[in-house]
Amino acid sequence: MATTTSRPQDQPATDAGLLHAATRHSAARCAALALCTVAAAGASLLLPLAIGRALDAVLTGHASGAAGDDATRWVLVCAALIGASALLDACDSVLTGTTNARTTAWLRGRVIRHVLGAGPRATARFSHGDLVARLVDNAAHAGIAPATLAALLAALAAPLGAVVALALIDGLLAVAFLAGAPVLVLLLRAFVRVSSDCVARYQEVQGIIAGRLAEAIGGARTVAAARTEDKEAARVLGDLPELSRHGHRMWRIQGRSQAQAVTVAPLLQLAVVAVAGHLLLRHRISVGELLAASRYAVLATGIGVLVGQLGGLVRARATARRLAEVLTEPVTEYGQAQLPPGDGRLELRGIKVTRGGRAVLDGLDLTVPAGGTLAVVGRSGAGKSLLAAVAGRLADPDEGDVRLDGVPLRSLSREELRREVGYAFERPALLGATLADTIGFGAPRPAPSRVREAARAARADTFITRLPDGYATPCAQAPLSGGEAQRLGLARAFARGGRLLILDDAMSSLDTVTEHHIAEALLHHTPHRSRLVIAHRATTAARADAVAWLHEGRVRAVGTHAELWQRPEYREVFEA
Secondary structure (H helix, E strand, C coil): CCCCECCHHHCCCCHHHHHHHHHHHCHHHHHHHHHHHHHHHHHHHHHHHHHHHHHHHHHHHHHHCCCCHHHHHHHHHHHHHHHHHHHHHHHHHHHHHHHHHHHHHHHHHHHHHHHHHHCHHHHHHCCHHHHHHHHHHHHHHHCCHHHHHHHHHHHCHHHHHHHHHHHHHCHHHHHHHHCCHHHHHHHHHHHHHHHHHHHHHHHHHHHHHHHHHHHHHHCHHHHHHHCCHHHHHHHHCCCHHHHHHHHHHHHHHHHHHHHHHHHHHHHHHHHHHHHHHHHHHCCCCCHHHHHHHHHHHHHHHHHHHHHHHHHHHHHHHHHHHHHHHHHCCCCCCECCECCCCCCCCEEEEEEEEEECCEEEEEEEEEEECCCCEEEEECCCCCCHHHHHHHHCCCCCCCEEEEEECCEEHHHECHHHHHHHEEEEECCCCCCCCEHHHHHCCCCCCCCHHHHHHHHHHCCCHHHHHHCCCHHHCEHHHCCCCHHHHHHHHHHHHHCCCCCEEEEECCCCCCCHHHHHHHHHHHHHCCCCCEEEEECCCHHHHHHCCEEEEEECCEEEEEECHHHHHCCHHHHHHHHC
C-alpha cells in the first residue's frame, strides 16, 4: 500500500505560530535591527551624562578660572553621540523597511502556495475578494511584526536604562519615578486588550467588502445590462458605515491611550525634577547631574510612546490570525504509487460528497470503460461539475473510492496523477504570457509542434494565426470571445497525453459546426484513451459511447443516448 507524503511546512498554523515562523525567516535582519536599536538607545542614554559632565566642567572651570579643556572634551563627546544617533537612526529605517518587505513577501508566498495546494476547497470557503484582501493588505500588516517586535524589545532598553541611570545618580530619583510607573503599565495593558477585538472586527468587515467588490467586478456586464449600478454599489459598500465605525473606534482607542500616557508622563517627569532640585539644594548632586536627571526622566517616561508600536503589534496579530485561517484548510496529500499499464478505466464506488450540509453526490457508482467516452448529463444542480472534480481528484469525496486502472487516486503521486488525467473547463483560465504559453501551460511543457497540433485539433489555430503576432500574441492583447477562450482551454487539454480526459462543460460556448469538429477530434485524434464529458447538449451526449444520467446526486440510468432518449424525463433534461 502506498504511503502518503506530507509537507510539514504547509500544516495548519496559529497566528502566533505564523508570526514566530516569519520572525525566524527574518532572524538575521531582526537581530541586526535589535542591535542597531539597542546601540541607539545606548547613545541616547550616554548623551545626558555627557551633557551634564560638560556643564559641570564649564561651571567648575569658571569658578576656578581654569582652562576649558575638560569641557571641550565632553562637548566633543556630545557631538560624537549625536552623530552616532543620527547614523543609527538611518540604519534603523533601512533595516525596518527591508525586513518588513522581506517578511511580507514570505507570508504572501506561504499563503499563496498553501491556497494552490489546497485547491478548490480554499476558494470554496473564502471568496476571491476576501482572499485577495488577506494576501495583499493583511499580509502587509502582519509583515511588520518581526521588525516591530525587535524594535519594541530593544526600545525598552532606553526606559529601563534611564531608570538605572536615575538610581546611579541617586536612589531617590529612581524611587520617585517608579512610584508612578505602574500607571503607565496599566494603560498599555488596557490598550492592547481593548484594541485587539476592534482591529479584528475592522479587518473582517474589510474582507467582506473586498469579496463583494470582486463579485461585482466579475459580473460587471450583468450589472450594466440590468442597469443596477447604483443598487450594486450600495450592496458592495453596505458595510462601509460599520467599517468606518470600527476604524474611528480604533483610532479613538489609540488616541485616548496616547493622551493618557502623555498626561501621566509629565507628572512623573516633574516629580523626578522636583526630587532632583531638592537633592541639589542639599548638595547631594551637581547641576550637571540635575540636568542629566531631567533628561533621564524624559527617556524613562518614553514607555508611553510604545503605544504606537504596541498598536502595530496588535494589528499584526489580528491580520496574522486571518492568514492562519487560510492555512487551516488542509493541503491535498499525495501518495507515491505509479499506474500499471492500462487504457484508463475509471471507477467511482460509493461516492458521497456533502456541501453546505447537503449531500450533492450520494452513494454514486459509475464506471468509465477503458478507452471509452462517457457523457454525464443532468439538470442544473444535479452534481455534474462536482462529479468531474472528484473524478480527477480536484476534490476528494467524504465517502467512497475513485480508482484509475485499479489504483486509488489518493495513492498516486502528484506527478503521476496530473500526467495521466487532463482537464478542460467551461471558463478556462488563460495563464501564461502568450497564447502559446497558455496552450502549453503545465509541467512538463509540450513541444511547440505539439502545441500547434493541439490548437488545430481544438479549431484554435485558425483565429490564432490571424492575429498579427500569432502564437506569440500576449494573452492580455488577444480579443477572445467565449468560444475562442474555450478552444484554447481544449487545446491545452489536447496538448497533454494521459489516460483520462475530463471535460467539464468545456464546449458550451461553441457553435454547432465547431463543436462537431472538436468532438470528432476529441474522439479520434487526441492522445487520451478514456474520456468523461459533462454535457448540456444532446448532440454532445449522442456522440459518446454511453451516457450517465445524473439526478439528485445519484445515477438514475446508464445507456446510449438513443436508448435514454425514449424516456420523456431524459428529453426534458435537454429541453430545460
